[in-house]
Every structure is written in C-alpha cells, then in structure tokens.
Amino acid sequence: MSTIDWKNLPFGYLKTNCNLRAHCKDGKWGDLEVHTSDEISLSIASSALHYGQECFEGMKAFRGKDGKIRIFRLEENAKRMQQSAEGIMMQPVPIELFMEACKKVVLLNQEFVPPFESGASLYFRPFLIGTGPQVGVAPSKDYTFIVFVTPVGPYSKTGFNPIDMQLVRDMDRAAPLGTGQFKVGGNYASSLRASERAKKEGFNLVLFADAAERKYIDEAGPANFFAIKGNKYITPQSESILKSITNMSLRQIATDLGMEVEQRPVLITELADFDEVGACGTAAVIMPVKKIVDRESGKTYEYGKDGKAGAISTKLYETLRAIQYGETEDKHHWNTLIE
Numbered sequence: 001m002s003t004i005d006w007k008n009l010p011f012g013y014l015k016t017n018c019n020l021r022a023h024c025k026d027g028k029w030g031d032l033e034v035h036t037s038d039e040i041s042l043s044i045a046s047s048a049l050h051y052g053q054e055c056f057e058g059m060k061a062f063r064g065k066d067g068k069i070r071i072f073r074l075e076e077n078a079k080r081m082q083q084s085a086e087g088i089m090m091q092p093v094p095i096e097l098f099m100e101a102c103k104k105v106v107l108l109n110q111e112f113v114p115p116f117e118s119g120a121s122l123y124f125r126p127f128l129i130g131t132g133p134q135v136g137v138a139p140s141k142d143y144t145f146i147v148f149v150t151p152v153g154p155y156s157k158t159g160f161n162p163i164d165m166q167l168v169r170d171m172d173r174a175a176p177l178g179t180g181q182f183k184v185g186g187n188y189a190s191s192l193r194a195s196e197r198a199k200k201e202g203f204n205l206v207l208f209a210d211a212a213e214r215k216y217i218d219e220a221g222p223a224n225f226f227a228i229k230g231n232k233y234i235t236p237q238s239e240s241i242l243k244s245i246t247n248m249s250l251r252q253i254a255t256d257l258g259m260e261v262e263q264r265p266v267l268i269t270e271l272a273d274f275d276e277v278g279a280c281g282t283a284a285v286i287m288p289v290k291k292i293v294d295r296e297s298g299k300t301y302e303y304g305k306d307g308k309a310g311a312i313s314t315k316l317y318e319t320l321r322a323i324q325y326g327e328t329e330d331k332h333h334w335n336t337l338i339e
C-alpha cells in the first residue's frame with residue numbers, strides 16, 4: 001500500500017481489503033464472514049431504513065514505534081454497543097463476537113494501519129442494523145453486524161489547535177429521557193440542522209444546552225464537553241449525553257495526574273469561570289476551545305492565550321496519545337495488542 005499518502009490522509013473513507021459481518025436470525029448469531037465488497041444488499045422494508053434501528057461504534061488502532069498495533073479500549077466499545085442496541089430494542093452483539101471481529105479485521109487489513117511517524121491511525125466503524133422487513137412499527141427480528149476499517153488522518157486539518165463553538169438553545173439534539181445516551185444514527189440526524197447552521201455561521205462545533213431547562217451544558221456536537229478550573233477536571237452529568245470513552249479515559253488520567261474530577265450538571269453561567277475548555281472524543285481525542293459564543297445573547301467566552309491550547313488540556317492530550325501509541329506505560333490495560 002505504498003500509494004497511500006499517510007501524512008495527508010483526510011478523516012474520510014478509503015476502501016480496504018475486507019470487512020467482517022455476522023447475521024442474527026431469530027435471536028441466534030451466525031459465524032463471522034469476511035467480505036471483500038463494501039456494499040450490502042438489504043430489504044427495502046428493513047427497520048434500519050424506516051424506523052432508525054441503527055447503532056454504531058467508533059474506535060481506533062495505532063501502530064507504535066515498536067511496530068506493534070494496539071486497539072484502544074476495545075472492550076469498552078463492545079460494552080457500549082450492547083447498551084446502544086438495547087436502548088433501541090436491537091439484538092445486542094455478544095462482547096466476544098464484537099472483539100473477535102475487530103481483532104480479525106485489523107489482521108486482515110494490516111497494511112492499512114498507518115506508520116507510527118504519520119500521526120495517522122486506523123479507524124474502526126462497527127455497526128448494527130435491523131435488517132428484517134418491518135412495515136408496522138416494531139423492532140426487527142433480524143440483524144446484521146458489520147465492522148469495517150479505514151485509515152484516517154487527524155480529525156481536524158489544523159491539528160491540536162483551538163476551535164470556536166456556538167452555544168444554542170433553539171434546537172436540541174436529544175430529549176432528556178430519550179436516546180441521547182445511546183450511539184445511534186438517529187441522534188446524528190437530529191443534530192445535523194444545528195451543526196450545519198453553526199458551520200455556516202463560522203463555528204467548528206455546536207454546543208447544546210440541556211433540553212429541559214436550557215440552563216446547563218449538554219453535548220458538544222459529536223463530542224463530550226469538559227472544562228478545567230484550577231486543579232479540577234469538570235464534565236457534565238446528564239441523561240442525554242453519550243458516555244464518551246475518551247472522556248472516561250481523560251477522567252482517569254486527570255485523577256492519575258493528581259487532579260480533582262467533577263462529573264455533575266454544569267451551568268452555562270459557569271462558562272465565565274473556566275480556565276480551559278475542550279471537546280473530547282475518539283476522532284480528535286481533544287479539541288481545545290478558544291471561544292464560545294452564545295447564539296441567543298451574543299455573549300462571548302474566551303479561553304487560552306494567543307489562540308493556543310491550555311497547558312492542562314495539552315498535558316491530558318499528550319498523555320492519552322502516548323498510551324495509544326505505546327510510548328508510555330498502559331497501567332490501566334486500555335490497549336489490546338494485535339500480534
């Protein structure tokens with residue numbers, strides 16, 4: 001695969017050797033299948049197409065300086081996909097099947113794992129769809145689980161550079177007791193209007209207020225929100241945000257670094273008191289934030305000096321990256337080594 005320009009990879013899709021699939025019929029999972037085609041054949045009446053029975057995961061594998069490939073937090077992603085599946089009445093994928101599929105798909109696509117020096121990685125997209133024909137509203141009886149991989153460059157072309165956010169109150173991503181905590185395609189459909197408007201108005205990310213009272217900070221578009229205040233790592237507690245595994249890892253790293261971690265409802269008015277603000281997720285690990293504009297009031301909050309990321313966000317980012325690339329001790333056993 002010497003034709004791939006590793007240093008200029010976009011965060012996009014590139015066809016690889018193969019993807020892995022398994023089908024569930026009447027509650028029974030079949031064996032893993034290797035497919036070289038990247039297309040699927042589906043009933044025109046399948047529940048994924050009409051009633052949104054689709055959930056997915058996103059995780060990454062990294063090639064270290066030692067040449068070894070490490071998948072970051074494989075088991076946590078497997079567990080979360082089960083929760084998402086149950087959240088929209090789909091047949092959950094057994095943890096072992098999920099993990100086996102992910103390990104196998106890397107082995108069969110090894111030449112697509114970017115070299116260490118490139119700063120790129122291999123992105124996994126495991127997903128589950130209801131495939132049974134369903135015209136009346138009900139969960140499908142049949143499901144298909146697929147995992148494909150694609151090499152990706154950094155999420156943002158500008159690298160670890162601070163971004164601008166737009167706080168909105170006139171559109172919601174998820175209802176307080178809805179499906180916001182599950183990684184389902186439907187949540188993305190409902191967030192697109194706000195995020196595209198934010199982009200049109202010159203912002204990188206939208207920041208949603210809580211849908212019930214619009215007093216608290218909820219989800220940062222496709223990422224979790226966090227803030228640093230003194231020696232504290234602060235992140236919202238909410239029923240409608242996705243439980244980011246990056247956020248979970250950053251909380252542990254913050255604790256390891258001797259910081260205090262607060263997971264609690266975060267008032268919008270607190271934005272004025274934070275030293276650093278960021279959005280976190282698998283794609284970028286951390287997107288440091290330099291400015292948040294409240295779309296309703298025009299009030300602006302600014303962070304960092306000279307448009308640079310804060311020292312603590314930088315430290316958290318570098319520590320997590322070092323674990324992913326096998327450059328520092330993986331003391332919490334987050335990596336699955338592929339050999």
Ligand SMILES: *Cc1c(COP(=O)(O)O)cnc(C)c1O
Nearest residue numbers: 222223224242244245246281282
């Ligand atoms: C996937 C996702 C995140 C980030 O989760 P990670 O496990 O850290 O990748 C955050 N918010 C939303 C809405 C997501 O879909």
